[in-house]
Amino acid sequence: MNVIEINHLTKVYGKSRGISDVSFQVKEGEIFGFIGPNGAGKSTTIRLLLSLIYPTSGNATIFGKDVVKYASEIKKEIGYLPSEVFYYDNMKVKDLLKYSASFYKKDCTKRIKELAEIMELDLTKKIDDLSLGNKKKVGIVQGLLHEPKLIILDEPTSGLDPLMQQRFFDLLEKENQKGATILFSSHILSEVQRLCDRVAIIKEGKIVQVEKIRTLKENNYKKFKLETISELDFNYFKVDGVNQLKIVGKTVSFIFKGNINTITEKIANIEIANLWVEEPDLEEIFMHFYQREE
């Protein structure tokens, strides 16, 4: 079953920003990465899902219900963490969380305590006095306290130190194991790579690709680096499938996608001093998507 279904969603603001014809599905129980550079349309898409803004055309459903028509009903089961958290300044953390919990028809006191303990959040402080990282923690607790079935995270890790980030990811994985679906938007690839099952890549308001993380990495992308005995003609490795070719002195590096034999043949024909073949990380593959379209 699809928890989120986005069909040809388009939002035009003025002339420049917005998204056009975005479609993808998020299945129940998966951690779905939504990735792209700043300003590509990640937040716009999420804000459309939460009906903070309304689509120009196209539609989206969550739990099979239209996000505009059934907005308030759907939100009972959504936990949302915005990229920048702002709360009523003159409230204490405890009061804010209580206020947040009062919107859901269940008792969340135990859960608040539990989450605050995991995230090491002091409930008695005033929100005004909190650092950015601590405000973010309030956001995390606030987003998870009602045990939502769908968790939507918009660049959630900014401001968290590595230890807290780790705890937060563990928390998300636990929620996921309990059955929660997670939509995780980020421009930091390593965290998406670590957490997500599938990923949608967005660029300038359009979806470039939706792939399983594994496929994306295994899709015969290999990172080659070799040292040659003598200097090489630059065009020697310029064959189909070679990307990001760099030659610095006697060191050659590139990313290759395709039949691996074409490259091993090429390498066999020259004298080399050393050779590394590695799995490229997502970032390098990602750069490949971006560069190809330029």
Next chain:
Amino acid sequence: MNMFLQELKAYQKPTIIWSISIVAIVILFMALFPAFSRDADEFMKVLEGFPEELTRAIGLTFETLTNVLGYFSYAFLYIKLCGAVQAMNLGLSIVSKETRNKTAEFLFTKPVTRTQVLTSKLLAAVTSLLFTNLLFLFSVIVTVEIVKTADYSRQGLWMIAASLFFLQLIFLGLGMFTAVFIPRVKSVISVSLGLVFAFFIVGMISSSTDDEGLRYLTPFNYVNDYYIIEHLNYEMQYIGIGLAIICLTVILSFVIYRKKDIHSV
């Protein structure tokens, strides 16, 4: 209910400050009445030297000024100004606060509809205004009773003083309506002072020229205190217009608020 209480709490402080200020104006003005009525004759002579347009514009009418009711209605002009600013502030705030303080993403991602949000806010604002009006009415009745030199029409006093709430509801509506149109209200007080003073000045011009057409344009003149003193009645066509403005601005605000995009920071 949770949103209503939260909103009520958010406006608690300003409401108390506005209420105290309005009560202070009442006490200040009414405390001067005994001295004023003692020297009324001399004061009148000074006033007669003023151009008639000016005295009318600032709400002075000789025939009634020596009476406590007439004197009160003179003071009431400035209380109305205060009350209008308070109501306009509230109207602007309830619509624009979440976007200005960037808490929109908190509130609007909760399982509530925009109509529920705005209804709670509107009810909290009206409750705050009711609180102010109760204090105001109480202070008026007490001070007038203390300083009166002769009998006056109680009904007239009630009718004048109660019109503050009516005026405030109009400005509450106008404030909401203004805020749904301005994408980002940076400073509530500057917008509200600007608009309220514009209406106030139109009101002064309308009073001084007795221009009936102009009178329709400013809520400040929908209730004419001197008309009440003479006839013990409101002028119904103006009350009708006021009610229409309240309904129209509130309904339109709701319609637009529901369809509006909530933009990010």
